[in-house]
Amino acid sequence: xPLIQLRLRAxxxxxxxxxxxxxxxxxxxxxxxxxxxxxxxxxxxxxxxxTLDVGPTAQDTxxxxxxxxxxxxxxxxxxxxxxxxxxxxKFTPKGIEPDETSLEWRDRGGYLVLRVMPDDNSCxxxxxxxxxxxxxxxxxxxxxxxxxPD
Numbered sequence: 001x002p003l004i005q006l007r008l009r010a011x012x013x014x015x016x017x018x019x020x021x022x023x024x025x026x027x028x029x030x031x032x033x034x035x036x037x038x039x040x041x042x043x044x045x046x047x048x049x050x051t052l053d054v055g056p057t058a059q060d061t062x063x064x065x066x067x068x069x070x071x072x073x074x075x076x077x078x079x080x081x082x083x084x085x086x087x088x089x090k091f092t093p094k095g096i097e098p099d100e101t102s103l104e105w106r107d108r109g110g111y112l113v114l115r116v117m118p119d120d121n122s123c124x125x126x127x128x129x130x131x132x133x134x135x136x137x138x139x140x141x142x143x144x145x146x147x148x149p150d
Contacts, residue, residue: 006068010036010075017073021064028063029054032075040078045071 006017006028015035019028033039043052045068052066052073102113 004063004069007072008032008035008075009072011077012036019063021069022062024059025054025061025063025066026059036075038075038077042076042078044074044076049074
């Protein structure tokens, strides 16, 4: 009564099985049903995958005659599960409140302003264009100051 080891790959995970090699195929099918909680399935094994006949005519075949020692059995359910789609949450955009936090920047004689931009993936463009318009004078001042010929 030597035992053979099989690997089982099922939709709910993997498992190792040990079964007597003189046991009939119906015992293996019953063991797989117990582990997977599936009633209707097909079995595949080998590479490339070959279908293992688990029909009523093959149920009495001893496992040793199927040459399954060390194989990985892939369980494919025949009854597709009912698709369960979670309800999609209703989209509600974030409310944007105008927020201008400013700090006095005494060293530069001005203010540092924090502006909140909308979160719609265009914030960098909006921030850049906003800064270009608002701080155009500062950019001109910086350019004139840094680009003086010596």
